[in-house]
């Protein structure tokens with residue numbers, strides 16, 4: 001086993017952050033469980049966004065792929081097959097470790113963890129039990145100043161999937177997932193509430209997506225959490241933890257932690273000890289239940305994998321990755337706010353990206369390209385209010401957006417210089433979404449006669465004439481001296497002009513025509 005030195009500067013920084021977070025938490029007492037402290041540590045399994053599996057050349061897949069079509073002989077544990085480490089998984093792992101400010105070790109190793117299950121054909125999972133490739137990182141949460149220390153990050157294999165059909169009494173095994181690369185990211189027990197645990201997973205999700213290491217999608221199983229919960233009287237040492245396995249949404253994870261905390265508190269208040277257990281969570285009843293006690297814990301018989309040499313990473317390799325790190329979410333948020341965006345607007349843009357597929361253009365990148373040389377606040381309004389709003393009305397999301405950067409830029413310009421009004425701009429945007437056209441917005445404004453009166457010649461006179469013709473009775477009333485009725489005709493002018501006319505000028509022109 002290797003002994004890993006912690007960099008001194010990192011140690012003091014982590015301690016300082018942890019202390020700060022601790023005093024802030026002290027100030028914020030939790031009145032759900034007065035006198036008690038709830039402690040949470042999380043093991044996150046994130047599927048690595050790599051084309052090929054961790055030790056074989058077969059491709060990784062999602063639910064859409066037919067069962068057992070992405071399985072190499074190695075994945076099915078055929079005798080005589082050997083593992084070959086996929087460098088892309090290592091690179092994405094190192095990227096994640098650097099983003100989490102962890103120590104990436106020059107030397108690490110792979111071990112076998114044995115257990116017997118139908119979706120694990122070799123009878124063991126390759127993981128990094130004794131010498132993980134990265135240790136001692138940390139993550140500052142988005143919600144407040146909570147700092148969660150990361151104990152270690154290890155590379156390991158995913159298993160296959162088994163499904164049981166009770167009607168036929170048949171178990172089916174799908175090995176498509178078998179051997180897909182996973183990172184297990186293990187936190188220290190640094191969270192003190194279900195909310196902090198939720199914020200941790202969300203912050204980690206956004207980070208994994210920003211570095212392109214994982215989809216981080218809990219619903220689709222590309223990010224899975226085991227949460228460890230314990231409870232202790234304030235000021236006393238840590239209590240006994242129970243581990244709740246396989247939570248597949250942040251919401252249910254928070255419910256499970258709350259339920260587990262109350263269960264522990266009730267036992268402790270009755271004077272019973274909490275036995276260390278591995279538990280499951282029933283979403284319908286919002287309760288956790290025993291899977292196995294510590295006594296039944298499997299003996300994994302860990303041993304170094306004899307087929308895999310140590311993983312050696314040289315400093316130059318790690319440096320190259322460090323130099324090509326993308327912008328991380330805290331830096332993105334700070335940059336957007338420095339451009340003049342409100343925190344809320346920055347968060348809206350970043351939230352879109354938190355939910356996007358890795359690889360697709362994100363909302364922040366789109367904003368950056370449209371905003372180049374333009375007023376950032378105007379651009380963010382058009383994107384977050386108008387574009388997202390209209391997409392939402394159509395039950396579409398940013399991923400469905402077909403408005404190009406050039407189109408969006410020109411639209412903002414037309415409105416900013418006053419060639420069309422804001423209302424007309426919205427009409428142009430709607431037309432572009434409806435027709436999925438690649439025409440420039442100026443051409444669409446021209447076709448729809450949306451150019452403002454000043455720039456479009458005597459459009460106002462024509463609109464007034466059309467409105468008068470459309471409302472003869474009202475026009476007569478105005479002619480007979482009932483001036484109030486003119487407002488109704490002004491309304492029609494606005495309608496005909498799609499909001500581009502100046503209402504006051506229209507009123508004046510109508511009165512001149514009719515009196």
Ligand SMILES: Nc1ncnc2c1ncn2[C@@H]1O[C@H](COP(=O)(O)OP(=O)(O)OP(=O)(O)O)[C@@H](O)[C@H]1O
Nearest residue numbers: 039040041042043187188189228229230238239241
């Ligand atoms: N008293 C405690 N209360 C809450 N969480 C704890 C406590 N002690 C440890 N933990 C958390 O439990 C987790 C232990 O995970 P780790 O991967 O080290 O071991 P494991 O759960 O025993 O093994 P496996 O990976 O096989 O599940 C860590 O996230 C740690 O922060």
Ligand SMILES: [Mg+2]
Nearest residue numbers: 043184186226
């Ligand atoms: Mg673990």
Ligand SMILES: [Mg+2]
Nearest residue numbers: 043226228243
């Ligand atoms: Mg565990």
